[in-house]
Structure formats: structure tokens, C-alpha cells
Amino acid sequence: NLKQGQTTLALENKIQMRDVTKIQKLLRPIKGISRIGINIESALVHIVHYTDTCSALDCQQILNNFINDDDQKSYLCNIQANAVDVSSSSTAIPDVKHGKFVESTLLAPEMTTLKHIQKIDKIFKMYFINVQLRAHFPHIPSHTIKIEHDPNRISAQSVVDLLKNNGFQNVSVNVDGAIEGLALPSVDSYDEDFRLDKANSKRNQWDLGKGVHMNVFLSGIFWLLSMLSFIGGKWTKLKYAGLLSVFFGIPPVTAKAFRTIRRCQFDANCMMVIAAFGALALQEYDEAASVAFLFSLSEWLEDRASLKARHALNAIVSLRPEHANVMDPSTGVITIVPADRLPVGHSVSVR
Structure with a gap:
């Protein structure tokens, strides 16, 4: 059998997307490159090539001798790795320390909407803790749920039984990680901190219902009371309710204005604080309440929009796989390794 090796060439200059096609056209005619x-x-x-037919030096010389006539650009390079054997199982899979968690896959035909995913999230939060089931990844198009669990504490079948008792009657185990030996890498094996599901984060203690801040709510109530002072008569004294509206509404704005002034800058927060305290000095309490409430309301809306944007970004980031299922070319055995530890040229099983 011919021996295959993987050569890595480090280019001295940066390259762009258009250079990829040019480099491939230069190297493909060389006999022995696969x-x-x-x-x-x-x-x-x-470059993966047959070492008996093509050497790393041959590939290097082809790139070093090329000069692009359009921009006089060359592909000078050095050999970083010389024909590393890719047929040996000992070099095919990185040495990774595995932990006690395994990855299992559940089939859930009834999981078709976002509401079903939210229901599954609630079930797992209610019945499991992180040492039993540390993360789960529902996927609606394939009707699957990948779970990362400790089989010594909770089995995949136990998770299925729990879902069946909570309305998902047709759920079943597709791949049992404990039986298949799909042990996940330990946290220490990752180059970066392993990030668990963010859905378990607690709601801010100042939030009511769908996130209305308590200070905004109270500021609005007292602002409405202060508006009743325009009726006149005995209602005039309600203008002092504006003081309470300012008390609850202005602190967040004042804090932002203070941070802005410390940076030797001036923005809308500073103007609103000046306007509110100016109205108080003129004893226009209802006007001060209007400024405090409306601006604190705008701050809340801005925070809410930022939170939605962060959630959207987190959802995109969560699509990045944390690990890969590497297949040993000689035995076909699958080993789970961190995705950032996976060199080019490995065979990966997609489940």
C-alpha cells in the first residue's frame, strides 16, 4: 500500500479568497496529490499526498517559483509539517482527556414549534441539575434533542420516560451515548471555557412580568397622579406626587450622566438630569415627573432592545459546535474531541 502524508506549507504573505483558486490550480496537476x-x-x-510519488519539497518549489503577472504577487512558503503520516490511527485522533458526561440523541417527532422547545426547557430545569444533565440542544428540522448527561446519575432512557410523562409520547432514544461510548471531553480539554446553556440565567430581581422595571412602573404611577393636579381645586396637591416620580425615575439616568461627565463628555442623559432638577427648582413638579418618567421609559426600551440583540447573537454563537465526532480511519471507532483541537484531514462523523 502507498503511504499517504499530510504536508503543511506556511505562506509568508497574507492571501485572499481569489488566491485559493490560483493555489489549487498550481498544485492539482502534481501527480500524487489527493x-x-x-x-x-x-x-x-x-496537502495530503502519496509520499512515494510527490514530496513536500515538490509542492514548496511549485509555489515558490510562481509569480502572478497581474499584481506581481508570489506564494513564497516554508514547510511547517513534512508529510505527516495520516494513515496511522495514533496520529489521526488528538489525545484528549474525557470526562464523565456523554452525548446522547433523542428522537422527538412531536417537537415542531418553539413552544415545544420552551416546554422541554422548563421540564429539564424543573427535574434536573447540572451534575445530571448539563446541556441540551433541540433541533426542530431533524426532530432531535442532543443531551449531555452523566449516565451514572441519569440515563438517556430516564430522560425519555420523563418527557413521555409530560406530553411527548413518541419520544425515543436514537443514540445512547453510554452504550456507544460517546464520552465528551472534560472541560480542561477545551482551549476556552466551556459554555453551558444560557437559558438557566435568573431574571433580574427588579423585573415584573415581561421585564418592566419596578422603578419605571412606580415612576409612571406617580407621574399619572401628578397630572391630575391640572384638574385644580383639591387635586392641586397631587403635584407633589411628581417628587416621588422623580425619585424612582431619575436615578438610572443620573448614574449614566455621572459616568458620561467623568469621561469629560456631555450627552442626552446630562441634559435630562439638568432639565429634571431645573423643573424641581422652579417647583414644576409635574414637569420634572414627565422628564424623569419618559426618559426612564426610553432607557428601559433601549435596554430591552439591547437584550433582544444579545439573545439573537447568543443564538447564533450557540450554533458553533463545541466538539466533533472523529472517526478512526483504521477501526471506524468514533471519538469525541473539542472542535478547536481537530486538525485538517480528519474524518468526521455527522449525526
Whole structure:
């Protein structure tokens, strides 16, 4: 059998997307090359080739001798890895320390909407703690739920039984990680801190209902009372309710204005604080209440919009896989390793 090796060439200059096609056209005619991978960000060229037919030096010379006539750009490079054996199972899979958690896959045909996912989230939060089930990833198109659990504390079948008792009658175990040996890498094996599901974060203690801040709510109530002072007569004394509206509404705005002034700047928060205290000095309590409430309301709406944006970004980031199922080329055994520890050229099982 011919021996295959993987050579890595480090380009001296940065490359762009248009360079990828040019490099591939230069290398493909070389006899013995079976696969070419190019990393634009790190300017690396990974070449899998038969070492008896083609050497790393041959590939290097082809790139070093090329000069683009359009922009006089060259692809000078150095050999970073010389024909590393990719046929050996010992080098095919990184050495990773595995922990006690495994990855199992559940089939849930009834999971078709976001409401079903929210219901599953509530069930898992109510019945499991992180040492039993640390994360779960529902996927509506495939009707699957990947769970990361400790089989010594909770089995995949126990999770299925729980879901069946809570309305998901057709759920079943598709892949049992404990039986298949799909042990997940320990947290120490990752280059960055492993991030668990963010859905367990607690609601702010100042939130009511769907996130209305208590101070905004109280400021609005007292502002409405102060508006009744325009009726006249005995209602005139209600203008002092504006003081309470300012008391509850102005602190967050004042804090932002203080931070702005410390940076030797001036913004809308500073203007609103000046307007509110100016109205108080003129004994126009209802006007001060209007400024305090309306601006605190706008601050709340801004925070709410920012929170939605952060949730959307978190949802996008969560799509990035934390680990990969690497298949040993000689035995077919699947091992789970951190995605950032997976070199180019490995065979990966997609489930």
C-alpha cells in the first residue's frame, strides 16, 4: 500500500479568497496529490499526498517559483509539517482527556414549534441539575434533542420516560451515548471555557412580568397622579406626587450622566438630569415627573432592545459546535474531541 502524508506549507504573505483558486490550480496537476485544504486566516496550505510519488519539497518549489503577472504577487512558503503520516490511527485522533458526561440523541417527532422547545426547557430545569444533565440542544428540522448527561446519575432512557410523562409520547432514544461510548471531553480539554446553556440565567430581581422595571412602573404611577393636579381645586396637591416620580425615575439616568461627565463628555442623559432638577427648582413638579418618567421609559426600551440583540447573537454563537465526532480511519471507532483541537484531514462523523 502507498503511504499517504499530510504536508503543511506556511505562506509568508497574507492571501485572499481569489488566491485559493490560483493555489489549487498550481498544485492539482502534481501527480500524487489527493486533497488540498487552504486556511486563509492563518495562510496555511494543507496537502495530503502519496509520499512515494510527490514530496513536500515538490509542492514548496511549485509555489515558490510562481509569480502572478497581474499584481506581481508570489506564494513564497516554508514547510511547517513534512508529510505527516495520516494513515496511522495514533496520529489521526488528538489525545484528549474525557470526562464523565456523554452525548446522547433523542428522537422527538412531536417537537415542531418553539413552544415545544420552551416546554422541554422548563421540564429539564424543573427535574434536573447540572451534575445530571448539563446541556441540551433541540433541533426542530431533524426532530432531535442532543443531551449531555452523566449516565451514572441519569440515563438517556430516564430522560425519555420523563418527557413521555409530560406530553411527548413518541419520544425515543436514537443514540445512547453510554452504550456507544460517546464520552465528551472534560472541560480542561477545551482551549476556552466551556459554555453551558444560557437559558438557566435568573431574571433580574427588579423585573415584573415581561421585564418592566419596578422603578419605571412606580415612576409612571406617580407621574399619572401628578397630572391630575391640572384638574385644580383639591387635586392641586397631587403635584407633589411628581417628587416621588422623580425619585424612582431619575436615578438610572443620573448614574449614566455621572459616568458620561467623568469621561469629560456631555450627552442626552446630562441634559435630562439638568432639565429634571431645573423643573424641581422652579417647583414644576409635574414637569420634572414627565422628564424623569419618559426618559426612564426610553432607557428601559433601549435596554430591552439591547437584550433582544444579545439573545439573537447568543443564538447564533450557540450554533458553533463545541466538539466533533472523529472517526478512526483504521477501526471506524468514533471519538469525541473539542472542535478547536481537530486538525485538517480528519474524518468526521455527522449525526
